[in-house]
Amino acid sequence: MTTTTQAPATVPGSVPHSDGAGSFVPVQTRSERPTSFDPADFERPTGREVNWRHAPLDRLATLFVDEETDGQGEPAVSDDRETIADLIVAAAADDAGPRGEVFRPEDLISAIAWKRGANALHLRVPDGGEFDEPFVLSLRGAGAERHGNAHLVIEAAPNSRATVVLDHSGSAAYAQNVEVIVRDGATLKLVTVQRWDDDAVHAASHQARVDKDATLTHVVVTFGGSVVRVNPSVELAGPGSEARLYGLSFADSGQHLESQVYLHHKGPHTVGDVLYKGALQGASARSVWIGDVLIGPDAVGTDSYEANRNLVLTDGARADSIPNLEIETGDIQGAGHASATGRFDDEQLFYLQARGIAEDEARRLVVIGFLSEIVQRIGIPALQDELTAAIERELEDGAA
Template identity: 70%
Template sequence: MSSVTQAPVTVPGAKGHTDGAGAFVPVQTRDERPRSYDPSDFEAPTGREVNWKHTPVDRLTRLFADEAGDAGAVSVAVSGPVAAAGLAVGAAPRGEVFLPDDLPAAIAWSRSAEALYITVPVEAELDEPVVIESVGGSAGLVAHAHIVIEASRHSRATVVLRHVGAAQFAQNVEVIVREGAHLEVVTVQQWDDEAVHAASHQARVERDATLRHIVVSFGGGVVRVNPSVELAGTGSRAELYGLSYSDAGQHLESQVYLHHKGAETTGDVLYKGALQGAAARSVWIGDVLIGPDAVGTDSYEANRNLVLTDGARAESIPNLEIETGDIRGAGHASATGRFDDEQLFYLQARGIQEDEARRMVVLGFLAEIVQKLGVPELEAELFAAIEEELAREVAR
């Protein structure tokens, strides 16, 4: 497939940066970023670019090299009620929605000779989730992947992506939600501490269809999962939720983009994170664009972070751009705070021990996202993982 670039930077050949003035107008909004299937159209990030300035790029350098992946780096298994197939570059619907907007995504596109293809048949309603499990073999090995998930007209399904082990993993996920379909995509990152994972999720939602997309990041040294969703059809809906628990030395990041393109579209974005331990870090950037034809839009995005210990840091940046005045509503919010000592005192005053009180507060804060999963076994597993993280904090 030939190179395609959209919305180039203002001056041909110039590279976007985040500070300075006079040379050119830097790329700022998500829809302005250069896009291409060709890795050579991107320079290796330096950490000064607007989309990389909050990321520890020195820990992702192996994912910036346009080289073949290592054999056995990541093994993939698919289970559930539908069979998986393969899609070569140029085979529909691969590339119908996905267009890389950064270097790791472009490399993953070109280095994935065959994409994993999951399709839900027309009007099918799957009673159990499709599970795609990726298991990393070693932190020193590099892997690339491209996954295409298509929910056909008026179908209903849940797809769960699980990630364990360790690897240097660049992953693309292309999601197509056809007219009237309802699709839930849950991506769970429970990597070992040495793992590095850069994932680009791009989705299009057609008329009267719904996408529920949930990012859960608990494990990994650096995990960067960036969902981009276009509400293309009239009456389409997106529910974008996220949960992260960053421990000492971990960097967990999501840059969310929701583009309201069709009329009467609805968007609900809510990400929550907890952080504990020295150098624990989370980054959330939320971009919402309500286009000129998106009349009747109702959209809201929010990010909440709970800092449990000294040395942890959360960065939260909500952005909202509106290009039409005919909307039902739009808003954004962000809050980051330390553990509430008043809540702790209230519970202790009623005879609850300090450790149990802290546990109750944190579980109550994160439970809202876990309970949105709709997969009871996974919900129980994640509550257990939160309990494990809390036990580590108490043991310090």
């Protein structure tokens, strides 16, 4: 099962671009990326590719190897299914629906995870089922020396409503595919939290389809890990479908935290809202955010907006932010994008200090206020309290 993209015709008299790429022409548009279930169809990244240009390939090297996990038979990442038992159905084998209904690997790591993840863990919210309490799947790494692959299918049946949390901790080299299907009239909130140890490497590809009058809220929260790369891709396929994609990250010295977001408005009268926020502190702290929004030719009446904002707290930290917007119809309600990266607002600090608040406390309040906008959108009080406490610890560690 392979999907390829035809190369553009050569224009007579044209020469290779002068950026040093020679005859290599990278795919620039997200919608044109080739997909395949076979790892052999993907070359190992060189760093010239647009989707790998900002990634530390040397630290991801173990995830580029297509081989058996470890010979000891122990899982690289174990999961606790007790709190989510009501949603688990029989594992979906390779090529057995709903696995593969939406997901198409678009890079080497996701293709290897598809191949090596022999069965998919299938979480299904039943037809018309409504659950107020979140279902939490805790995934714990067994050690950075272990290389694991996984495929998860999260399916919200028609007119259902539920919240699912994927909570990652411990340490591992972990390649993960998450396939999300939100069927007609369903409402699904998916929160993925990365609280890995400092030596963990995690690359995840999330691909979702949202059907008629359905809503997906997708939240990525990342604090821990050496390299964490969570890339959500959402197709608003049905009329009246909605997607709200939020992200929160706090990068410390030596960490690389990355998200490449793709929102494809395919059906008419769809709504998209993308907001990612990040804070960085410490030498070589790095965050990368790439946001692509495609409004297709049939997506009339679309209303879409994406934004990324980063707060750099110390010298030596770096945030890359690249928003892209492609519109193929003129009949839309609105579309826009924004990006901003900067240091503390001196006026905010002055305002707080003028009211008797010490400088360190004023800085803490600014950072918490900046990130709390995302925390509050999660809508799970216990998790919100945990994340606020985690932000406090990050600030205390940075001040130490």
